[in-house]
Amino acid sequence: MTMTTHDTPASAVTEEPRNGVDIVGLRKRFRAPDGTIVAAVDDVTLHMPKGDFCVLLGPSGCGKTTLLRCLAGLEHPDEGRITIDGQPVFEPGLRTVEPQDRPVGMVFQSYALWPNMTVADNVAFPLTTGPRKDRMPKEQIRARVDEVLKIMGLSSHGTRAIGQLSGGQQQRVALARAIVAGTDVVLFDEPLSNIDAKVREILRRELRAMQQDLGFTAVYVTHDQAEAMELADQITVMRSGKVMQNGSARDIYERPRNRYVAEFIGTANLIPVTSAGGDSHQVATAIGPMRIADPGPGASADGSRFVASRAHRWWIDTAERSGENVWSGEITNAVFAGSYTEYVVRVGETSVRVWADDDPELAPGRKVWVGVDPAACVVVLDHD
Amino acid sequence: MTSTLQRPETVPAAAARPARSGRRFSSFQLVSWVAAAVVVAFIVYPVGRAFIGELGMELPAVVGVLTSAKTLEVLRNAVVAVALGGGLAFLIGAVLAWINVRTDARMGWAAEALPLMPLFVPAIAGSIGWVFLATPEAGFLNHWLRKLLGLVGVHLETGPLDIFTWPGLVFVYALYLTPYAYLAISSGLQSLDPALEEAARVSGCGPVKTLFRVTLPNLKPAMGAAVLQLITIGFALFSVPVVIGTSAQIQVLPVSIVQAVTRKYPPDLITALSMSLILITIVVVAWSVERRIMAKGRFARIGGRGARAALVSLGRWKLPARLLVLGYLGATSVLPFLALLLVSFQGFWTPQVDFGTLSVDNYVDLWGRLAVRRGITNSLLLALLTATITTLLAALLAYLSYRRRSFLGRLVDGVIKVPAAISHIVVGIAFLVAFAGPPFRWNGTLLLLVSTYVVIFLPQASFYANSAIQQIGPEMREAAEVSGARDWRVFLRVILPLMAPSLVAGWSLLFILSAGEINASAMLAGPGSPVVGQAILDLWTAGTFPLLASLSVVITVVSTAVVLTVLALGGRPNSGSAP
Numbered sequence: 027m028t029m030t031t032h033d034t035p036a037s038a039v040t041e042e043p044r045n046g047v048d049i050v051g052l053r054k055r056f057r058a059p060d061g062t063i064v065a066a067v068d069d070v071t072l073h074m075p076k077g078d079f080c081v082l083l084g085p086s087g088c089g090k091t092t093l094l095r096c097l098a099g100l101e102h103p104d105e106g107r108i109t110i111d112g113q114p115v116f117e118p119g120l121r122t123v124e125p126q127d128r129p130v131g132m133v134f135q136s137y138a139l140w141p142n143m144t145v146a147d148n149v150a151f152p153l154t155t156g157p158r159k160d161r162m163p164k165e166q167i168r169a170r171v172d173e174v175l176k177i178m179g180l181s182s183h184g185t186r187a188i189g190q191l192s193g194g195q196q197q198r199v200a201l202a203r204a205i206v207a208g209t210d211v212v213l214f215d216e217p218l219s220n221i222d223a224k225v226r227e228i229l230r231r232e233l234r235a236m237q238q239d240l241g242f243t244a245v246y247v248t249h250d251q252a253e254a255m256e257l258a259d260q261i262t263v264m265r266s267g268k269v270m271q272n273g274s275a276r277d278i279y280e281r282p283r284n285r286y287v288a289e290f291i292g293t294a295n296l297i298p299v300t301s302a303g304g305d306s307h308q309v310a311t312a313i314g315p316m317r318i319a320d321p322g323p324g325a326s327a328d329g330s331r332f333v334a335s336r337a338h339r340w341w342i343d344t345a346e347r348s349g350e351n352v353w354s355g356e357i358t359n360a361v362f363a364g365s366y367t368e369y370v371v372r373v374g375e376t377s378v379r380v381w382a383d384d385d386p387e388l389a390p391g392r393k394v395w396v397g398v399d400p401a402a403c404v405v406v407l408d409h410d
Numbered sequence: 411m412t413s414t415l416q417r418p419e420t421v422p423a424a425a426a427r428p429a430r431s432g433r434r435f436s437s438f439q440l441v442s443w444v445a446a447a448v449v450v451a452f453i454v455y456p457v458g459r460a461f462i463g464e465l466g467m468e469l470p471a472v473v474g475v476l477t478s479a480k481t482l483e484v485l486r487n488a489v490v491a492v493a494l495g496g497g498l499a500f501l502i503g504a505v506l507a508w509i510n511v512r513t514d515a516r517m518g519w520a521a522e523a524l525p526l527m528p529l530f531v532p533a534i535a536g537s538i539g540w541v542f543l544a545t546p547e548a549g550f551l552n553h554w555l556r557k558l559l560g561l562v563g564v565h566l567e568t569g570p571l572d573i574f575t576w577p578g579l580v581f582v583y584a585l586y587l588t589p590y591a592y593l594a595i596s597s598g599l600q601s602l603d604p605a606l607e608e609a610a611r612v613s614g615c616g617p618v619k620t621l622f623r624v625t626l627p628n629l630k631p632a633m634g635a636a637v638l639q640l641i642t643i644g645f646a647l648f649s650v651p652v653v654i655g656t657s658a659q660i661q662v663l664p665v666s667i668v669q670a671v672t673r674k675y676p677p678d679l680i681t682a683l684s685m686s687l688i689l690i691t692i693v694v695v696a697w698s699v700e701r702r703i704m705a706k707g708r709f710a711r712i713g714g715r716g717a718r719a720a721l722v723s724l725g726r727w728k729l730p731a732r733l734l735v736l737g738y739l740g741a742t743s744v745l746p747f748l749a750l751l752l753v754s755f756q757g758f759w760t761p762q763v764d765f766g767t768l769s770v771d772n773y774v775d776l777w778g779r780l781a782v783r784r785g786i787t788n789s790l791l792l793a794l795l796t797a798t799i800t801t802l803l804a805a806l807l808a809y810l811s812y813r814r815r816s817f818l819g820r821l822v823d824g825v826i827k828v829p830a831a832i833s834h835i836v837v838g839i840a841f842l843v844a845f846a847g848p849p850f851r852w853n854g855t856l857l858l859l860v861s862t863y864v865v866i867f868l869p870q871a872s873f874y875a876n877s878a879i880q881q882i883g884p885e886m887r888e889a890a891e892v893s894g895a896r897d898w899r900v901f902l903r904v905i906l907p908l909m910a911p912s913l914v915a916g917w918s919l920l921f922i923l924s925a926g927e928i929n930a931s932a933m934l935a936g937p938g939s940p941v942v943g944q945a946i947l948d949l950w951t952a953g954t955f956p957l958l959a960s961l962s963v964v965i966t967v968v969s970t971a972v973v974l975t976v977l978a979l980g981g982r983p984n985s986g987s988a989p
Contacts, residue, residue: 207894
């Protein structure tokens, strides 16, 4: 067993450490097989408040899993600082706390349950790892394991082998193992990606309820934006190792900061802005002037910009309309998608997607009027 | 999920782990790196001392040995034996592999048993069995064939078969090399995505055209691996030529190397080492040629879906195909074993079997001989030690290089594979040179044998350990680390138990391989440390056939029992080592 020296005063931390997970200026580079250096995590600064459900969202290869593994201690960053609940766990040159000494639990994508142990042994494992003299007595461990298994609805499964469990049950065992030691931060690496869509929905709701009830800070990696929206208090959208936007689900969805976030989450109409400056509430675009209630920070920025708006915030009508943010156009395509129908409408040289109730009158070739609420529009940057 | 969710009672301080900064170097790492260093030293030092320290000083003598007529003759004999025997083995192995993988003549148990033949019946026992079967005068097969021929009016005094000839030698080489060709080619066939062939068929190729335009070109890597195996193992093969070649007056390179050490006093190390250089050169050249071929071609990689191709229907050829498979199994195991069994119950070896006089006296006699009995107990002890030490070392080293992909880890990984390329005999000589004399003076001790065996069998043990550990996803270890477990605990509670099934299989095979080890033992075992392999050679040289037969039977039975146990335990034994 490795002896550890206890913390020396963290002189390098200048500001007051906050509870939750604090990441400052984190960088992690890898050498790709062809010799090029890839920055998997590129200058990430992020705060995850205590007790929040924080989702790292992005396509595969965006660095979200590497960031999570840096939090667990499974990867060592090149630069930056990580503090968990006020305790520094990574400061370059000063300390690198190994995974076994970090106050975190983790649920792996494959669950990583040890097939050589029973369900109860798997869950008990984190309680039996410290120096022998510091360990809980055996009966207490058993009681604690029973308690956690009960919370997970697995009371009768303690003596089973891992192979005898369904995917959903394995996921709960993995969660039980992650929370059994009472750690305040639990890391999730795409834990639902191997499960059927139907079961996934149920487990997602259970997970959210359990997190709220037990009050741990969850850091959850996924590429599924619907999953992120449903689970998160805070969503961090990542791309190429960088944070694109960080905020609540509503923020991210309704006030995307740049084109990437707008396109990654939901279906957005991006209408190019044609001239800079002027009235920030009245923007010249490829389809004419657009009224925008709250243009956001993008309005005053330089460079290529777009007006972003969600497809379902548009309306479509066969009767002529007039006023602000109203255009006439021609339907070029209609795709029935169940709860809505997507109409692609040609306005000038630009196509606009409108999600509306299905209407047999709205057939391709038909002339229509479309429009959008100024409150549903925001100006986004082409590049961040 | 229960509806009564609640935050668990406050967990005692011990469970809530505070963040601590860990020491960089744990006792586990210390132990593993020390073990790695010792292993590397035990490989690099003897090989270096033998070939640089010893041989480097005597370059004119080396040139003399390498250019002598005697060396050229034994080399030529080895090349002929390996080329013909290996070529035949390649053909038989390929046909058997095709029958067992791709046709409806396949027999599941035969497919399993075939690559294991050298483990069921060790080559030394099999060779002696074939001597009993096909010696011109007293061979059982010859005796019965003469009787049959007598019925049709042909009367012979000797023959018609003669094992002590070039064809006889090539035949036995082929028998005991076939499994290596079979293993490589059948696994190539199994991993070749059947869709490649199906696509060719759908594109309008007939079955024969498909075989030549798609199947065979894509099997090139497997065939290359088979040839490399045949060359590596064929040139190192000692037990077959020592039994059959010597009596046939055909001296083969490995036998000359061993005899330079055992038949001369003091041992002629310069000759042995110089000839070993030839062995090493052959393997290195073969290996680099194979690498070059592999690097050049574009070959189908493993399909990975485990799809099985539709089996080729052989129709009326199904029975002959099955007879071929059974014939091979009979020739390598059943026939020689029956011959050994028969002689082991006879007072003296004779083809006239008188069932009234058969007795177990030989086994009693065997047990009564102190040298043999000590050989058996020594061999069992050595096997126990070798298998255990090697397995644990290999597991530890495999974990070390799997945990951190460092340059040092890869170096250790590379060094422990060296003994596989330089054959038992060469390792044996290197150890003799390095440790038998001063300052170690281990000559005639079990210590010398154990350390040699460990180095000899380490490549095979690491093959098991590496394949075991590669099946364990890295998240198994990471989950343990995030759960707070340290090195020793991760290794002992998670990694080792998950590796256990493969390690047990590997252990058992190392056990029988080291119990019957004959190549290095022939040189290293002295009167002070007799082992089974050496006892067999002594009995062979002395011509004590009934005793020799009974000892061979014992070895074969023990071997087979262990392999069957491993199979029953679900292990997948592998015979990929020099016999």
